[in-house]
Amino acid sequence: MPESEFDYKQLDDIIHSRIRLAIMSVLISVEEADFNFIKQNVKATDGNLSVHIKKIETAGYISVEKLFVDRKPLTKYKLTKKGKEAFKKYVERLERMLGR
Numbered sequence: 362m363p364e365s366e367f368d369y370k371q372l373d374d375i376i377h378s379r380i381r382l383a384i385m386s387v388l389i390s391v392e393e394a395d396f397n398f399i400k401q402n403v404k405a406t407d408g409n410l411s412v413h414i415k416k417i418e419t420a421g422y423i424s425v426e427k428l429f430v431d432r433k434p435l436t437k438y439k440l441t442k443k444g445k446e447a448f449k450k451y452v453e454r455l456e457r458m459l460g461r
Contacts, residue, residue: 369458375420376451380405380413385440385448388423393439414438422447 376385383403388394400410417423422444426437440448 371454372458373447373451373454375417375422376447378413380409381417384410384413384417385422385444385451388438388440389445389448391439393426393437396436396438399438417444420444420447 376382380403383405384399387399387402391398396410396414399414400407403410405413414423414425418425421441423438424441426439428435428437
């Protein structure tokens, strides 16, 4: 494998965090998810999860919809086109680095 293919700097820093990678992995597998669904699957605290979701949202990788259901707030998240492309590229680069 050429040395340039094992350049870890090519990995997306937004995605390359355990919690953010977990969030992206959950969202790639569903149409949309609410905060509690993500929390249950990622197993992070509310505060920690919120910080990481905000970072992904700021990058434009997820969209956020806030609404009320039976007078209770509900926040839904889904990957944007940009987020799906970034995740696909991240996985492809990781596979290249691993020689697959």
